[in-house]
Amino acid sequence: MLRAVARRRQRAAASLPNRDAAMKGTTAMVVSHASPGAPRFLPRAALADLVTLLQDEGFTVVGPTVVDGVVMYRPIDSPDDLPHGVNDVQQRGTYRLAEGDPELTFEFASGPDSPKRFLFPPQQQLMQFRVQGEGFEVTAGPPDVPKIALLGVRPCDLAAIRVQDRVFGQDDPATFRCESEPWYEQAREQTLLVAVNCTSPGGNCFCVSWGTGPEAHEGFDLSLTELRDGFICRAGSPRGKELAAKLPLREPTRTELDLAELLMNRACEHMGRALDTASVKELLEQKREDSHWDEVAQRCLSCGNCTMVCPTCFCSTVTDVTDLSGEETTRVRSWESCFTHQFSYTVAGPGRDSLRSRYRHWLRHKLCTWQDQFGVSGCVGCGRCITWCPVGIDITQEVQALRNDSTSLPAPIAPACAFSSEGSPP
Amino acid sequence: MIAHVDVDGRPEPICGMDQWMPAPARILAVQTENFNTRTFRLQFVDPVLREQFRFAPGQFNMLYAPGVGEAAISISSDPARPGVIDHTIRVVGSVTRAVDAAGPGGLVGLRGPFGKPWPMKQMEGHNLVIVAGGIGLAPLRPVIYSILNERDRYRRVVLLYGCRTPEDRLYAHELEQWEDRGAIQVLVTVDNATAAWTGPVGVVTNLLKRLRVSAQETIVLVCGPKILNRVAAWKFLQLHVPPSRVYVSLERNMNCGFGRCGHCQYDKFFVCRDGPVFCFADIADVFAKEEI
Amino acid sequence: MAEAPTAEPAAEPAAQPAPEPRRRPRLAVYKFSSCDGCQLQLLNLEDELLALADAVEIAYFLEARRQELPPPYDVGLVEGSISTPEEEERIQTVRRNCKFLVAIGACATSGGIQSLRNWANVEEFTRHVYARPQWIKSLETATPIAAHVFVDFELHGCPVNPRQLLELVSALLNHRRPNIPTHCLCIECKRRGLPCVLSAHGEPCLGPITQAGCGALCPAVGRACYGCFGPMEQPRIGALGERFAQAQQRPPAEIMRMIRSFNGYLEPFKQASDHYERQAAQQD
Structure with missing residues (x-):
């Protein structure tokens, strides 16, 4: 037990330089890092080589595939499983696949899955143990960390991973001792990330507002920008450089580089939505009480879909499950949503009983208090919460409505005399 | 970032298997305080932990009843004598009932101490x-x-x-x-x-x-x-x-105890890590706001 | 305990009382107006059935065995709704005989599919269906168990989920709170990583207002949830109905029929279906 603590200490100490680098930007998402390697060109046919190479190195390659009309992350055998010629139309509360350019493989925007599913699984056994004499005998630990290569990670999701890195203790200097997540850390170390820059952003994307996309600058092993005959490929880590060395890459032509740059610029201009991020934290600090929360509560279902698809949401619940004899106990951690009644429940009753307070908590946490807690915004602009909200509540519009709403604030519940000179000492 | 979180002065929490494994402890004695409240005197089974465990006034433990679950309970004993740990519990939920049913000699688990102490x-x-x-x-x-x-x-x-x-x-x-x-x-x-x-x-x-x-x-x-x-x-x-x-x-629904699970959030604070003791100056703008 | 704690407590913990010979809790399973499907879920727990029979004494379970052990019972599982005068009396006896009474399934928790007759004329039904309607003794309404006696716990679903049933019995045996979620199905569906049938296919899915617990069976096969687990905690039926009416152009009569099904007589659904019925009538 003590050894585990010491090990964590060592790990924490070893990661100090990185942590300092990551902490430089406190509120902005963009953090300067070692610049990625020089651009190279990966011919389209060589995508299969990449997949095979990863498989040969023992990775399970997970990539986007079309499942029941939705692009989702699933294990793939070859590039044939990727969604070729598929585009998507995303609006508030709706998602439809459409026919895309048959020669392109990554023409779609984010689906409901994010890398969170693999680094912080939705349901995970923490341990299994039984009461044995004077103590608890651990009979099983968490499952082994799978060796996964994620292909097609979007820049906003890379940003989300960096946000969760802070939550799970890798980059967070404010964390308190035993709280870094060993499983998460190991999964992060082990998982290989092949990013694909966004050339055709979705209808609910607003990564440009946060500076998290459409082009990835850091946090990947390899990044690809899709052109018609192939990909502009960059290595972003030593591991990525090793991989690149084994791929049939060639020097890109001037035209290819120009085209890639043009595609990125065009993507910036075609964001489906925009969020005015300037002083959004200050706005929400002021809007603790606002009639607009009541208005949202009329529409919100409190179903928790936004929190489930959000790539940064980290709340979880640990429950004990026993077998019939009660001898063996399994501790299971599951994704939790702040929209459930149970979430804030104490003996004194639910902390947040009304829908207005739950939506307010979620939005204020994402955009405001997250920055106090982790020095970074909890929103990366992927737009998933807009697409997968059954009633199409749009975070960008809600923030705009809060900005525009100049109605007077309701009287505070605390008596105004709290700080007045009324009431002299007896 | 949140100010007033003095991380360094706090005693080291004891929790095996990284964060989630409680350490076994025995109930030495039970004192009835009133009709539904009892004080349980606990001691770690492991003598090393008995020596190692320190806490500051105002901190809490996650008290674990085997097979039932955990509850956040503040520590009520003398910090100068951390070899035995007192927990005063109102027997109202499934965990507290199970601890109560275990009685003197019963085996429970502890993770902790967590939280910011009194100043x-x-x-x-x-x-x-x-x-x-x-x-x-x-x-x-x-x-x-x-x-x-x-x-x-x-x-x-x-x-x-x-x-x-x-x-x-x-x-x-x-x-x-x-x-x-x-x-x-x-x-x-x-x-x-x-x-x-x-x-x-x-x-x-x-x-x-x-x-x-x-x-x-x-x-x-x-x-x-x-x-x-x-x-x-x-x-x-x-x-x-x-x-x-x-x-x-303050009281909140604590699940992990170290600011990870998100349950106990109170505005920008994790009550389990940045509290449960708060300076009024830090929470003045949210104090007494309903459903924060 | 009254004095300040001492540094050296008694080294030996108090001697544990000698364990009593283990008395297995006695389980009774009752049937009222129902299809027996929920009782079958208990029998469907093939892998755990032996362990269950070992952990509890099955004292009364006519679907599984003929032998009846006399009451009292520790746990009573009740399936079915109260639909006849005879049942109305029998449930009182059942309550008296069981320490902990659990209503299992949509019939027992909401009245079930037979409670649709609560909106119709029962006499007219019996006249049309039965050759000798005068032999039929039936109440005007089919009602959940909780409408007649105090119920300690309700397990939703049509039928109940066998895993939840096992979890409930395990929790009762170990004196802990059962891990039965009351949030909506969407959370369970998203944890499983299923494509959303509502957002991606425009299906009229009741997932956002329906309690989780089934394991997202229907969305897993591309079907919309039809609410057989009944309303979630604080369901927002009106807000979802608005979406069905606006974005999917569904008429109030259809929304009414969607909500008024397995759990249609359970309060939030009942009120909402009445609302859409009135709306439909206004449109005609």
């Missing part, structure tokens, strides 16, 4: 007013022990304690002892008196009328139900005690 260092050289309601006395008992252990470090100390009836008083015997020793002043009030009760009747904050508070030299510690926390904090602010000298201990 013992800052309290030195000050007058102290300790306000407790009901089971809110439990996290304040270690404060009183610490004061009694080193009485010279503090100036005048007053404990204001309110509960429903005289029979509901926690640590009734000790309350009398503390007062008899004269080291601290103890004022107890009840909501409903019995025939034998000769003390004051009414809410705790009424007891304030019996005090002269020198606003600039006093530190106030409050722990009780929500309504008491609010009224007590406001009353002291009205008496010109600066917000930076009023401390409140």
Whole structure:
């Protein structure tokens, strides 16, 4: 037990330089890092080589595939499983696949899955143990960390991973001792990330507002920008450089580089939505009480879909499950949503009983208090919460409505005399 | 980032299997406090942990009943004697019922200590007013022990304690002892008196009328139900005690204990890590806001 | 305990009382107006059935065995709704005989599919269906168990989920709170990583207002949830109905029929279906 603590200490100490680098930007998402390697060109046919190479190195390659009309992350055998010629139309509360350019493989925007599913699984056994004499005998630990290569990670999701890195203790200097997540850390170390820059952003994307996309600058092993005959490929880590060395890459032509740059610029201009991020934290600090929360509560279902698809949401619940004899106990951690009644429940009753307070908590946490807690915004602009909200509540519009709403604030519940000179000492 | 989180002064939490494995502990003794509240004296099974365990007044443990689950319970014993750990528990939920059913000799688990303690260092050289309601006395008992252990470090100390009836008083015997020793002043009030009760009747904050508070030299510690926390904090602010000298201990739904699971969020704070003890100055703008 | 704690406590913990010979809790399973499907879920727990029979004494379970052990019972599982005068009396006896009474399934918790007759004329039904309607003794309404006696716990679903049933019995045996979620199905569906049938296919999915627990069976096969687990905690039926009416152009009569099904007589659904019925009538 003590050894585990010491090990964590060592790990924490070893990661100090990185942590300092990551902490430089406190509120902005963009953090300067070692610049990625020089651009190279990966011919389209060589995508299969990449997949095979990863498989040969023992990775399970997970990539986007079309499942029941939705692009989702699933294990793939070859590039044939990727969604070729598929585009998507995303609006508030709706998602439809459409026919895309048959020669392109990554023409779609984010689906409901994010890398969170693999680094912080939705349901995970923490341990299994039984009461044995004077103590608890651990009979099983968490499952082994799978060796996964994620292909097609979007820049906003890379940003989300960096946000969760802070939550799970890798980059967070404010964390308190035993709280870094060993499983998460190991999964992060082990998982290989092949990013694909966004050339055709979705209808609910607003990564440009946060500076998290459409082009990835850091946090990947390899990044690809899709052109018609192939990909502009960059290595972003030593591991990525090793991989690149084994791929049939060639020097890109001037035209290819120009085209890639043009595609990125065009993507910036075609964001489906925009969020005015300037002083959004200050706005929400002021809007603790606002009639607009009541208005949202009329529409919100409190179903928790936004929190489930959000790539940064980290709340979880640990429950004990026993077998019939009660001898063996399994501790299971599951994704939790702040929209459930149970979430804030104490003996004194639910902390947040009304829908207005739950939506307010979620939005204020994402955009405001997250920055106090982790020095970074909890929103990366992927737009998933807009697409997968059954009633199409749009975070960008809600923030705009809060900005525009100049109605007077309701009287505070605390008596105004709290700080007045009324009431002299007896 | 959040200020006022002094991470370094805190004792090392004990939790095996990285964060989630409780360490086994035995129930040595059970003391009945009132009709639904009992104090359990616990000791780690592992002698190494007994030596290693330290806590500061105001911190809590995650108390685990095998096969049932965990509950966040504040530590009520003397921090100078961390070899045995007292937890005063109201038997109201499935975990507390299971611990109660285990009884003396029963095996439970502990993870902890977690949370930010009372500002013992800052309290030195000050007058102290300790306000407790009901089971809110439990996290304040270690404060009183610490004061009694080193009485010279503090100036005048007053404990204001309110509960429903005289029979509901926690640590009734000790309350009398503390007062008899004269080291601290103890004022107890009840909501409903019995025939034998000769003390004051009414809410705790009424007891304030019996005090002269020198606003600039006093530190106030409050722990009780929500309504008491609010009224007590406001009353002291009205008496010109600066917000930076009023401390409140809050209750929230704790699941992990170290700021990971998100359940206990209170505005920007994780109550399990940035609290449960808060300086009023830090939470002034959200304190008493409903459903934060 | 009254004094300040001592540094050296008694080294030996108090001697444990000698364990009593283990008395297995007695389980009774009752049937009222129902299809027996929920009782079958208990029998469908093939892998755990032996362990269950070992952990509890099955004292009364006519679907599984003929033998009847006399009451009292520790746990009673009740399936079915109260639909006849005879059942109305029998449930009182059942309550008296069981320490802990659990209503299992949509019939027992909401009245079930047979409670649709609560909106119709029962006499007219019996006249049309039965050759000798005078032999039929039936109450005007089919009602959940909780409408007649105090129920300690309700397990939703049509039928109940066998895992939840096992979890409930395990929790009762170990004196802990059962891990039965009351949030909506969407959370369970998203944890499983299923494509959303509502957002991606425009299906009229009741997932956002339906309690989780089934394991997202229907969305897993591309079907919309039809609410057989009944309303979630604080369901927002009106807000979802608005979406069905606006974005999917569904008429009030259809929304009414969607909500008024397995759990149609359970309060939030009942009120909402009445609302859409009135709306439909106004449109005609």
